[in-house]
Amino acid sequence: MHLRYYGWVHHLARFFTVLLAPLVLSTTLAxxxxxxxxxxxxxxxxxxxxxxxxxxxxxxxxxxxxxxxxxxxxxxxxxxxxxxxxxxxxxxxxxxxxxxxxxxxxxxxxxxxxxxxxxxxxxxxxxxxxxxxxxxxPGMLRIDPFQPQPLPVFPLNTQIVLDPGHGGSDPGAVGGVVEKEVTLQVAQMVRDHLTQAGAQVTLTRNADVDLSPIKDRDLRARAAMGKPPQQYFVSIHVNSDTAGNGAGIETWYYTPQSKTFADALQRRMIEMTAHTSRGVKRAPFVVIKEPYIPAALVEVGFASHPLDSENLRNPIHLQRIAYGIAQAIRDQYPTLPSLAPVTPPEPSIPLPTTPLETPDPSVPLDPDFEHGQM
Structure with missing residues (x-):
């Protein structure tokens, strides 16, 4: 009896081993x-x-x-x-x-x-x-269409200088794009946003030209435009590196009074593009060292990077950069109160029939009122 029982158990164990083997194998594969x-x-x-x-x-x-x-x-x-x-x-x-x-x-x-x-x-x-x-x-970027909203109106006599880097005989960085072409495109887009909001905008160049055939004189001529009554100066450039790995946006400043402005430019451009931020840095570049007003230099991408230069060929991406720059400039000014139309209440008594008194022209207006600073 004991031997028969052992043999039966042995055969039963072999049966279940064969039956379960495919299940164990399928679990391992799964x-x-x-x-x-x-x-x-x-x-x-x-x-x-x-x-x-x-x-x-x-x-x-x-x-x-x-x-x-x-x-x-x-x-x-x-x-x-x-x-x-x-x-x-x-x-x-x-x-x-x-x-x-x-x-x-x-x-x-x-x-x-x-x-x-x-x-x-x-x-x-x-x-x-x-x-x-x-x-x-770092140059991989999803670029979604967007509809820019009009900027809030600038205070009276707002004056801005935009400097499209390079131009004429100086192409700037050359790779997947030519720097002087991109910088002029972006500067003109920024100008349009600013002028529509009432600012007066000066471009250091509005065509493919040199300000001087001598590079040092060209830079100093641009920087010389950054003085009162102008209020802010932005120099627009495209970056490059020899390895071809760099991508993203960075902003440069030199004087302490320009740091807040540079921070705003970098923040707004990154918000608008979602691109890689390379930060805000300090350097004594001529175009941001010599102006007498807050000045910053923005590097909006890399001509040397295959994907980032492709971004710079996308007009939607350029429009996003330009709108970010325009927003940062507008951030430097107070928001003016909006004058919403007011519906007069229904009169409870008859209105007077005599004409209103004409203001005496010899009495000067309050200067704050005259300049919209209420």
């Missing part, structure tokens, strides 16, 4: 083991690919220093590494019982508007896997 990310450097961006089993649940989250992707049901060793690219500093895997968290650290901010293009590719004839394609770049 979870999958995550391999190291594939990567390649492309013109202007770094492409990273994660290869996953079909229908793997994933969740992308933006972090202050990059992104993380949660992969439910996956397994992975605690791997980490670096990529031979300036756009991604490092990657790492952290696994737990429910799945794997993948992190990519970037040297620039990433969100749903800049820094990353995320493209999930479902299984196809080319691949049976789900592929998560991630393109990282």
């Amino acid at each position: 979870q999958g083991v995550l391999s190291a990310p594939r990567s390649a450097k492309r013109e202007g961006f770094t492409r990273v690919v994660l290869d996953l089993p079909p229908n793997t649940p994933y969740l992308l989250t933006y972090l202050p220093d990059g992104i993380q992707i949660r992969l439910t049901g996956m397994q992975a060793a605690p791997l980490s590494g670096t990529l031979n690219a300036a756009d991604v500093q490092s990657w790492s895997y952290a696994a737990d019982a429910d799945g794997v968290t993948v992190r990519f650290k970037t040297p620039f901010p990433v969100n749903d508007q800049r820094g990353l293009k995320f493209l999930p590719l479902p299984p196809s004839e080319d691949s049976t896997q789900l592929r998560l394609v991630l393109d990282f770049s």
Whole structure:
């Protein structure tokens, strides 16, 4: 009896082992083991690919220093590494019982508007896997159409100088765009916003010309326009670097009284474009050192970066930059009270029939009233 019982149990165990083996195997396949990310450097961006089993649940989250992707049901060793690219500093895997968290650290901010293009590719004839394609770049930017609202009206006698950098025989930075062309476009857009709100605007150049064939004289001639009765001076430029990795917007100032103005310009341009902010910096550039009024120099992008120069060829992006500059200039002035129409109340007594008294022209108006400073 004991031997027969043992034999029956042994055969039953073998039966269940064969029956359950496919279930164990299918569970292992469903979870999958995550391999190291594939990567390649492309013109202007770094492409990273994660290869996953079909229908793997994933969740992308933006972090202050990059992104993380949660992969439910996956397994992975605690791997980490670096990529031979300036756009991604490092990657790492952290696994737990429910799945794997993948992190990519970037040297620039990433969100749903800049820094990353995320493209999930479902299984196809080319691949049976789900592929998560991630393109990282500081020049990657989502540019949405917008309708600029009119600026609040400026106080009387507001006078602004706009300086489109370079021009004529001096092209400035040359890459995906030519600097002197972009700066004039942006300056003219800013001028239109300002003049529609009542400001008087002077452009240091309004065509493709030099102010002087000698560079130093050209710069000093521009800076010389920044003096009273002018009130603010903005020099508009396009950046460049030899490596071709730089992208984004930065603002420069020199004198202490120009710092607040430079901060406003940088903040407004970043708000309008959602581009990478390279910050506000100080340097003794001639065009911002020599004016006698608050002055700042804005670098609105990089001609040397393939994607950022593509942004600078987009008229919507240029309009957003220009509107941000115009907003920052308007921020320097008080908001005038709006004069809404007033409906007079119904008279409870008969109105007088005698004409109103004519003001005596020999009595001077209050100067504050005359200049709209109420």
